[in-house]
Amino acid sequence: MLRVRHEVNGGPEVLFAEVVDAPEVGAGEVLIRVEAIGVTLPTVRKVREGSEPISFGGEVAGEIVALGAGVTAFAIRERVTGLCFLHAYAEFAVLNTAMTSRIPDGSSAVEAVALVRSGLVARGAYEAARMEPGESVLVTAAASAVGTLALQYAKVGGAARVVAAVSSADKADFVRGMGADEVVLYEDTDWGAPYDVILDGVGGDLLGPAVRALATGGRLVAFSSGGGTVETYELLLRGASMIGFQMRAVAVGNPELYNRWLRELWQMHDAGTLRTAVHEEIPLAEAARAHMLIEQRRNLGKVVLVP
Structure with a gap:
C-alpha cells in the first residue's frame, strides 16, 4: 500500500x-x-x-x-x-x-472527515464556554474546518453577534457565508471588542489580544495546539476566565456524552443546520x-x- x-x-x-x-x-x-x-x-x-x-x-x-x-x-x-x-x-x-x-447512508467519506472530528471539537468548545442566548461570540481560525462549524454552533445557540477572526481579508466573504455577522483581522487593534465568549483555535501570540477582547465576566475557551501564555492580571481586570478544552478527554472520560454529541452532529448535518x-x-x-x-x-x- x-x-x-x-x-x-x-x-x-x-x-x-x-x-x-x-x-x-x-x-x-x-x-x-x-x-x-x-x-x-x-x-x-x-x-x-x-x-x-x-x-x-x-x-x-x-x-x-x-x-x-x-x-x-x-x-x-x-x-x-x-x-x-x-x-x-x-x-x-x-x-x-x-x-x-x-x-450514515448517503454521506461520503469526505463529508465524514470534514464533519466529525471538527464538529465534535466545535461542539465541545461551545459547551465549555457555557454560552447563553443573546451573548456575543468571537471565533478565531474561523475559516478552518473547526472554525466554520463553531460559527454555526454559535448561531444555533442564539448568539446575538457572531464575529469571525481571520488572518486575511480575502477570507471575509467565505466566513460570512458560513454564518459570521462580522469579520475582523488578527492585525486589528481591538477586534471589535468586547465579547462574552471567545473560542480560540490558534493560541500562541493571539492569546493576549483574545483576553483583552473579553467583556467583564467573559470566557475564553482555548482548544488549539498552539500553546501560549496569558497574563493573569488581564483576566483579573475583567473578572474573566480561561477554559481549556480537549476532545480526547470527553471521548475517553465520558463516552456516553461523546456518542450523544456524535449522533446530534449527524442529525444537524442531515437537517442542514450544520454545513461542512x-x-x-x-x-x-x-x-x-x-x-x-x-x-x-x-x-x-x-x-x-x-x-
Whole structure:
C-alpha cells in the first residue's frame, strides 16, 4: 500500500510517499480501506516544530476490510470514520473501535472527515464556554474546518453577534457565508471588542489580544495546539476566565456524552443546520502540498487527502 512518511524535521518538503505492507489488525480494532483523510493544524505543526520524525495520526474514513479479535459492534464492508493514532496517511489504516463510528447512508467519506472530528471539537468548545442566548461570540481560525462549524454552533445557540477572526481579508466573504455577522483581522487593534465568549483555535501570540477582547465576566475557551501564555492580571481586570478544552478527554472520560454529541452532529448535518466546507481533495501522494496550504493559512475549510 501507499503511505506517506515524515523523514526529518523541517516542514512539508520532508514528506515522502513509500510502498509498505498493509498494517495488521489487533484485538479491539478494525482495518479500513481508506477513502479520505483529514489534515489538521496540530499535525502540520508537529512536522514543522517537532524535533523527531512523526507518524501521521489523524482522522480517516473508509470501508472496513478486517475485524480484530473481540470486535462485534462492527462488520466487514461497513463504512466508518474515526481517529487513527498511527499511520493515518495511508491507503489502509487501523482504528480502535472506541474511537470509531459509522458513516450514515448517503454521506461520503469526505463529508465524514470534514464533519466529525471538527464538529465534535466545535461542539465541545461551545459547551465549555457555557454560552447563553443573546451573548456575543468571537471565533478565531474561523475559516478552518473547526472554525466554520463553531460559527454555526454559535448561531444555533442564539448568539446575538457572531464575529469571525481571520488572518486575511480575502477570507471575509467565505466566513460570512458560513454564518459570521462580522469579520475582523488578527492585525486589528481591538477586534471589535468586547465579547462574552471567545473560542480560540490558534493560541500562541493571539492569546493576549483574545483576553483583552473579553467583556467583564467573559470566557475564553482555548482548544488549539498552539500553546501560549496569558497574563493573569488581564483576566483579573475583567473578572474573566480561561477554559481549556480537549476532545480526547470527553471521548475517553465520558463516552456516553461523546456518542450523544456524535449522533446530534449527524442529525444537524442531515437537517442542514450544520454545513461542512471542504477546501480541496488532494491525492495522498501530494500530502506535502496539503500541509503547505494549512501552514500558509490559505485553506477555506477542510483540507482532505484522498488515496
